[in-house]
Amino acid sequence: MSGTLSRIATWIQVFLKDYLSSLPFKITGPVGTVFWILSGISEPLLAIIALLIHTCPPVIYYLQYRPFGIRINSTPTKLNGGNREPDKIAEKHGAAKLANGQCTIHLLCDISDYLDEFSIRFSTPEEIEIELRDIPCRSHIYDRKKCVLQGKDIEKYNFSIVLEVYDESGSQVREYPLRIYNERSGRVIEEITLKARY
Structure with a gap:
């Protein structure tokens, strides 16, 4: 079981190292953060948009560029x-x-x-x-x-x-x-x- 957890942890580290240095993250990270801030001020719809901005790019990046490492x-x-x-x-x-x-x-x-x-x-x-x-x-x-x-x-x-x-x-x-x-x-x-x- 610990071997499986170790492999999952390694996979997450390898993916995050690759994704956090990518152009999609450098663009969507700040944009998503702005939407999070605005969602606290007014619209709940902005919170949904912010959530999508933060979650969709990593999923697309993973599917397009895997394997990592x-x-x-x-x-x-x-x-x-x-x-x-x-x-x-x-x-x-x-x-x-x-x-x-x-x-x-x-x-x-x-x-x-x-x-x-x-x-x-x-x-x-x-x-x-x-x-x-x-x-x-x-x-x-x-x-x-x-x-x-x-x-x-x-x-x-x-x-x-x-x-x-x-x-x-x-x-x-x-x-x-x-x-x-x-x-x-x-x-x-x-x-x-x-x-x-x-």
Whole structure:
């Protein structure tokens, strides 16, 4: 039972840390407070409006931006004169180009200091293979079969991952989804469209 309460407390801390630093809170917090003050002076309707201003944005924010505690920013790369460089156009569109059936994607991972463990799963269709160039930290465990990276007793909360992506199927499919999940919640943290370009 105490384990469940501890997980709930951690979840609340992670959510509040994210939400209280967000733009929706910075706007609705003061506006809602003004309505609370005005409701004490005159209309009960203003109290209802104030209540909605304080409760609706956090609920919407939670539904739109969950899961909390793990952030990943992806940067696909492209070959230019034999060297790899960031492909900012593809990054802007949430994509990565498969040149001759392969590409390299750099991921910047930020784990909340409220968490003491994490589990990230990389998911692609069967035609696509993913390899981690290396395991980011000594304490991390990578399950190649399941494509799951786990960290327990986190020492480093910011790290980078280099993903090598291969399509050797010769399929005519031109686009594939690459989804990165928070394994514990089952929610997608980041989604990248792999675009074939032969």
